[in-house]
Amino acid sequence: MRPYVIINAAMSADGKISTKEHRQTKISGDQDFARVDRLRADCDAVMVGIGTILADDSSLRLKNPDLIAERTAAGKTEQPMRVVIDSRARMPPDGDMFKKGTGQRVIFVAETAPPDRVAALAEKATVISAGTDKVDLTLVLDKLGEMGVKKLMVEGGATLLWSFTSQKLFDEIRIYVGALIIGGTDAPTFVDGSGFTRAEGFTRLALKNVEKIDDGLLITWHKKEE
Ligand SMILES: NC(=O)C1=CN([C@@H]2O[C@H](COP(=O)(O)OP(=O)(O)OC[C@H]3O[C@@H](n4cnc5c(N)ncnc54)[C@H](O)[C@@H]3O)[C@@H](O)[C@H]2O)C=CC1
Numbered sequence: 001m002r003p004y005v006i007i008n009a010a011m012s013a014d015g016k017i018s019t020k021e022h023r024q025t026k027i028s029g030d031q032d033f034a035r036v037d038r039l040r041a042d043c044d045a046v047m048v049g050i051g052t053i054l055a056d057d058s059s060l061r062l063k064n065p066d067l068i069a070e071r072t073a074a075g076k077t078e079q080p081m082r083v084v085i086d087s088r089a090r091m092p093p094d095g096d097m098f099k100k101g102t103g104q105r106v107i108f109v110a111e112t113a114p115p116d117r118v119a120a121l122a123e124k125a126t127v128i129s130a131g132t133d134k135v136d137l138t139l140v141l142d143k144l145g146e147m148g149v150k151k152l153m154v155e156g157g158a159t160l161l162w163s164f165t166s167q168k169l170f171d172e173i174r175i176y177v178g179a180l181i182i183g184g185t186d187a188p189t190f191v192d193g194s195g196f197t198r199a200e201g202f203t204r205l206a207l208k209n210v211e212k213i214d215d216g217l218l219i220t221w222h223k224k225e226e
């Protein structure tokens with residue numbers, strides 16, 4: 001069975017998730033980062049696209065020791081599975097995701113990924129081929145389901161979130177709107193990609209909750225069933 005998919009990200013009041021240089025930007029405050037850590041702890045796997053790893057060198061690990069202890073007491077691994085969507089196997093083998101924290105790392109690549117880079121990554125992670133030229137997210141979700149992932153958190157970035165939202169491959173969106181303006185036509189927004197041209201294609205959402213956190217707002221949407 002496919003996992004329940006929660007998209008979680010933070011954007012500025014003008015919808016940007018980082019700067020025009022794609023520099024990692026602190027949008028959440030302490031309380032929201034604690035919520036993000038809690039959500040990571042509650043999920044079986046945490047995912048980003050390779051653009052995010054190359055920009056941020058994300059470790060994607062759970063940081064709060066109390067949450068790690070809570071997971072192990074519940075018979076789970078210390079860290080949720082860490083997953084990267086990486087068609088061309090560009091993941092740096094010396095990235096923070098490999099250096100920090102314990103547990104399984106999974107890289108989804110396309111069949112056309114260069115074999116030497118796939119072999120180098122296979123020494124550090126479980127590498128799975130899914131899709132011909134580009135990673136196919138329906139295959140990814142099916143595979144993660146087979147691997148026992150019931151709840152998946154997808155953190156970004158803008159290109160991966162376009163794929164998840166345009167293909168309606170999610171259940172919930174939790175978006176933190178921070179009290180700042182970043183600006184810049186070239187700065188990534190919550191969702192980029194090619195965009196819809198016709199209203200019939202739009203991904204529709206149902207509002208579930210709004211909560212003030214730090215000096216911003218956490219908005220929770222569910223996918224609106226058509
Ligand atoms: N504020 C926040 O909550 C977050 C911000 N970010 C920011 O997002 C930016 C990175 O976003 P992007 O450059 O858009 O990269 P991304 O992280 O969305 O990765 C996109 C890349 O993934 C690969 N890919 C393979 N199969 C794919 C598929 N089926 N669909 C989509 N992508 C696929 C492609 O190489 C594609 O270029 C960074 O600046 C980062 O700081 C990232 C995560 C969260």
Ligand SMILES: Nc1nc(O)c(N)c(N[C@@H]2O[C@H](COP(=O)(O)O)[C@@H](O)[C@H]2O)n1
Nearest residue numbers: 010025026027028056058059060061155
């Ligand atoms: N929720 C959230 N709020 C922000 O303000 C952010 N900048 C991000 N960024 C995401 O978190 C990843 C970093 O994770 P690690 O600290 O390396 O574990 C980053 O790569 C984005 O995915 N998120």
